[in-house]
Amino acid sequence: MMLPLIITFSLIITLSCNVLTVRNPVLAVVSLISTYLLVAILFITLGAEFISILLIIVYVGAISVLFLFVVMMLNVRMLELDGILSNRMFII
Numbered sequence: 092m093m094l095p096l097i098i099t100f101s102l103i104i105t106l107s108c109n110v111l112t113v114r115n116p117v118l119a120v121v122s123l124i125s126t127y128l129l130v131a132i133l134f135i136t137l138g139a140e141f142i143s144i145l146l147i148i149v150y151v152g153a154i155s156v157l158f159l160f161v162v163m164m165l166n167v168r169m170l171e172l173d174g175i176l177s178n179r180m181f182i183i
Contacts, residue, residue: 116162
C-alpha cells in the first residue's frame with residue numbers, strides 16, 4: 092500500500108520541480124497538468140472524489156489549457172518579432 096503512495100509523491104515532487112526549472116514554457120505547462128492529475132489521483136486515494144473531479148475540471152480543464160494557449164500564442168508572437176527585428180538595421 093505504501094509503494095504506490097511513495098511513487099505518486101515522488102512523481103508529484105519531480106514534476107513540480109520540473110515546472111520551475113524547465114526552459115521550454117510548453118513543457119512547463121505539460122508538467123503542471125501532469126502534476127494536477129497526480130494530485131487528483133492522490134485525492135481519489137484519500138476518498139475525496141469531489142475535490143479530485145473539481146481539480147481536474149477547473150484547473151486542468153480550464154486554467155492549464157488557457158496557460159498552454161497563451162504560451163503558445165506568445166511564442167508565435169515572439170518568433171514574429173524576432174524575425175522583424177533581425178531584418179531591420181538600427182543605427183544608434
